[in-house]
Amino acid sequence: MSEKSIISEIRDAQIAMELISFGARMQVLESETCLSRRRLLKLYKELKGCSPPKGMLPFSTDWYMAWEQNIHSSIFYNIYSYLQKTVDGRPVEIMLKGYRLYLDNILIDTDKRPVLGLTRAWTLLRFIEGGMVKPTKCCSCGGSFITMPENATSNFTCSLCFPPSRAMKKCRVRKSVPEAMSAKI
Structure with a gap:
């Protein structure tokens, strides 16, 4: 199993934080970063103070x-x-x-x-x-x-x-x- 780069993980966390600040949904965060869903949920709750919204992304x-x-x-x-x-x-x-x-x-x-x-x-x-x-x-x-x-x-x-x-x-x-x-x- 390959070891994750700390620098790439920090970069992904910064991108996730910026995406969250603009109101990105969890599906966007999961698609654009290599962070686990658990870490993204924790980061989202820490930044926004609540759980991310649920539901489907726009599809039309x-x-x-x-x-x-x-x-x-x-x-x-x-x-x-x-x-x-x-x-x-x-x-x-x-x-x-x-x-x-x-x-x-x-x-x-x-x-x-x-x-x-x-x-x-x-x-x-x-x-x-x-x-x-x-x-x-x-x-x-x-x-x-x-x-x-x-x-x-x-x-x-x-x-x-x-x-x-x-x-x-x-x-x-x-x-x-x-x-x-x-x-x-």
Whole structure:
């Protein structure tokens, strides 16, 4: 039996702590670290003061197709893709850097929860790897947005260029989000 490296175990514990601080579910922790479930549970309880939530991970791509969720998912994925090309490190470390940058650019009011949680961001990357969703360029603005593979055409128009009517009502209520997105993009 091979002996585990203390340094890699410490690195995994640091990654697990950061994932927990962003609200990652146990399935994400188990998938991205080499720590035992028992140690992860103990670490989670120590950091959060309670047991981790139970239940299944998001399993439908439909969530990512709604206009607001699509914009946030696309922003995160574009940040992640850029970091993947420019930064060395494990995929989980790149995902965490990308998620931190996403939060820095999206959250104006720190009391509000982000539209895209870490577990959904992690799931999005799994969906893209599996070919269930894919990035598609908008023919109007040239930005890359998450779409279903069957909807990816050369004349795709994103929901920022052609927002649905219900989006304008929500934008009037929460002016800070669209202003922040246009300022940061």
